[in-house]
Amino acid sequence: MIGCDCGTCRSADPRDKRWRTSVRVETDDGQSLLIDAGPDLRAQALAFDIRRVDAILFTHGHSDHILGLDDVRRFNVLQRRSMACFGDPATIRDVRRTFAYVFEAATAHGGGLPQLDLFEIAGPFCVGRQEVVPIPIFHGSRAILGLRLGPFAYLTDCSRIPDASWALLEGLDLLVLDALRKSPHPTHFSLSEAVDAARRIAARRTCFTHMCHDLGHAATCAVLPAGMELAYDGLVVSL
Ligand SMILES: [Zn+2]
Ligand SMILES: [Zn+2]
Ligand SMILES: [Zn+2]
Numbered sequence: 001m002i003g004c005d006c007g008t009c010r011s012a013d014p015r016d017k018r019w020r021t022s023v024r025v026e027t028d029d030g031q032s033l034l035i036d037a038g039p040d041l042r043a044q045a046l047a048f049d050i051r052r053v054d055a056i057l058f059t060h061g062h063s064d065h066i067l068g069l070d071d072v073r074r075f076n077v078l079q080r081r082s083m084a085c086f087g088d089p090a091t092i093r094d095v096r097r098t099f100a101y102v103f104e105a106a107t108a109h110g111g112g113l114p115q116l117d118l119f120e121i122a123g124p125f126c127v128g129r130q131e132v133v134p135i136p137i138f139h140g141s142r143a144i145l146g147l148r149l150g151p152f153a154y155l156t157d158c159s160r161i162p163d164a165s166w167a168l169l170e171g172l173d174l175l176v177l178d179a180l181r182k183s184p185h186p187t188h189f190s191l192s193e194a195v196d197a198a199r200r201i202a203a204r205r206t207c208f209t210h211m212c213h214d215l216g217h218a219a220t221c222a223v224l225p226a227g228m229e230l231a232y233d234g235l236v237v238s239l
Pocket of ligand 1: 001004005213
């Protein structure tokens with residue numbers, strides 16, 4: 001947090017240094033997929049030596065999840081093709097509005113524009129041979145998407161899971177779930193709400209994400225139930 005001297009912000013534990021929420025998935029068919037492209041995408045790609053991204057899957061269009069999209073230019077050059085981007089219709093609208101200069105014919109191309117192919121998600125779909133199942137969730141009053149890829153589900157920015165979505169979350173090996181802070185928040189699960197949801201979903205392993213500085217890594221992990229932990233930047237999980 002800018003201008004904060006709390007224990008988490010001043011912690012020497014590298015797991016308390018957090019970039020904006022995102023994840024990269026390597027699929028069984030060898031693809032490299034990003035879920036969300038936040039403002040830290042460039043720093044994250046440099047830190048973790050990400051050299052290829054085959055597609056980007058968006059959960060929603062808030063700035064902390066899309067503002068890294070301009071840096072896709074480098075992947076366009078490396079891979080010599082445009083980037084496939086998938087999101088629900090509202091998210092695709094947000095991307096078109098936020099990055100209007102990319103889609104305006106009048107924009108000069110000399111400076112380098114990201115080349116993006118935008119696809120609206122209308123149900124389960126495939127990227128290569130990888131099936132992606134959208135999981136409708138609520139982020140406050142806003143309907144957004146969680147995403148399931150085989151035994152893995154990613155539910156960031158979630159304050160409510162509607163009745164019909166629970167069945168889509170059965171049999172998970174890994175659940176990544178929003179847990180913002182200890183006190184309630186109108187658009188994110190608090191830690192206790194997230195633990196309750198994680199218990200009901202009962203994945204083999206649950207990693208919480210999108211924490212704010214209320215939740216220091218070590219102290220929070222020490223009190224979480226077995227099979228639940230806070231994720232951290234650079235965490236790698238093999239399924
Ligand atoms: Zn702080
Ligand atoms: Zn959001
Ligand atoms: Zn967010």
